[in-house]
Amino acid sequence: MGRRTVLIVDDQSEFRLLARELLETDGFIVVGEAGDAQAALRAARDLRPDLVLLDVRLPDGSGVDVARTMRAWKAPPVVVLTSTADYTDEARHCGATGFIPKGLLSGPILRATLEAP
């Protein structure tokens, strides 16, 4: 498998910056960033990333709803939610592949989440 392209969606620019550096260090290609739900949908449609790293709590809506919308697309990207453990059930219901607490984000953990059965 080649290097995966990633879209990072979070309203905190510092988080996006550090996450980009972490993931690129670990072999991912960060193709874009978005700070809110609308921008996330636009970027995912335009950039067609392999996966979207999506924060649950966004300024203009819920990351769960964004994931649900992407899930309905013809070629849905893989979505991984980041937030607290409260949203694991929601992640399952909205079709997200997995869930990673933000503080534990790293390339290996993301890869493990994607490869988990």
Next chain:
Amino acid sequence: MKPTARLPWLLVPAAITWAWLATRQQQRADRPWTFLVSDVVPGLVLIAAGLTIWSRRPQNRCWWLLVAAGFAWYVGDFLQSTNDDVVLGAFAFGGWYGLFVGWAVLAFPNGRLQHRHDRVLVVTLFALLAGRSVSRLFLHVPPDVAGYGVQNRFLPITDDRWWRMVEGVFARAYVAAMVGVLMSVAHRWIRSSRPGRRMLSAALFAATALAAAVAYEYATGWNAELPGATGLRIFYVVWWAYAAMAFALAVGLLRVRRTRSAVVDLVAELGHDAPPARLGDALARALGDASLTLLPWSAAAGRYVDDRARPVELPVDQPNRAVTRIERRGEPIAALVHDIALREDPGLINAVVAAVRLTIDNEQLQAEIETQLAEVAASRARIVAAGDAERRRIERDLHDGAQQRLVTIALALRLAETRLDGDASPGVRGVLSQAVKDLSEAIVELRDLARGIHPAILSESGLCAALESLVGRSPLPVRLDIVLPDEPPSAIAAAAYFAVSEALTNVVKHANADDVTVRVIANDAVIRIEVTDDGDGGADTHAGSGLRGVADRVASVGGTLRLHSPAASGTRVEVELPCVSP
């Protein structure tokens, strides 16, 4: 009761003695027993009726008028005396009972003469009887008058024309006066509505009996020598008519008293939750006055209002209508518009006024309490809502502030860790790894703290998701059944969430349970929550602040919390919440 207030009972032995003496006089004339009974009983009935009225309504003048009539009743019996002076006295003063009886009928039921023509009638009766007494004392009486052998020692005038003229005038005028009494009562009866008529019926009956009796007596000539049995029968009719009349007056007054009692009983039965319209209707029924209207005073409008809160004018100068204003410390409470006949019993009106005042006072107090309770409930709901809003704000601040900063630091440390040169000492790598680990634990603790303050998932994903998350985090296996067609208002959702959260916390901490079920069933009106376990039981809402606080929160939105937790039989927490915000 003062000792002197019992003195009228002394009239009982006096009356019996007086009646016995009178009967002794008649026995000299060898009267049949039917005569003696018909002669003695009406007098005693008059006295008994008077004393009955006195015992119930001592302020009512009718009582002594009837007693006086009873004692006067027996004066005529002394015509059979062997003493000439006693015979003359009986002849001159017999028949005065008519004055007292007529007066009592006109003064019925409150003991006062209400109209000028009534006072004229009483004065006329007095004048007629006084004139006849003077005539019989001082004018010559023919010796054939009933064979009583009256000896007039004051003015032995042999010409009896003057006496006959006075007697003739008296007889006609007396009948006319008694018919006047009848007409006066009949007039009042006709002009009255139902309560007035009910009260006056006894007086009307009495007046009719009286007029009939007098008509019998004087139509046949006061001393007519009718053939034996026929003459006696007429006397019997007259005498028993007086007895029936006395009985009717006493019954009439007792009926008024029953009405008064009925009013008091009615108001007591109505209790403090009777609205003015219902109270007015009930009073109208109790008093038998369908026209009675209770008009509460509106302080806001500064006027009396009807049962639809529309301002109304009190009637002025309407025939047969009267207005009784009900006040408290000079401030109007209500007005009663009723038949004027009710005023003839001031005690009845006083009872009604007191009862209405009490009922309206109670109602106003009840309304004030309900208003204050509603304000307290609304205030409590606002306090809880404000608290929830503050908790949401704090949680959001924690999430967006400290938590994000810690997350960022954790990522930065992890990035630093990955970029360390291969030459970095293992000690530095170990310190960095430990820092990342500690930081991650701090982030988890901070999230738990924030969730305890307010679960973000509740605001962002709703009650169903929040409960699923809550159950999912529980260290015990929990069955969750949810039927929640619509998302409830935030205050209701928060109350439901914290109720389940507290119940599950208690199960984990204290119950030693193996089987735990959370059931949330909602319909259009209510959300029913049930958290059951098979643990040790013995929980108590008063034992700790947790469930008590949940119960307060539930109550703040108009819900209820019930706890069933018998020892060793598990625990069931039942919560009912309305589906609308308070």
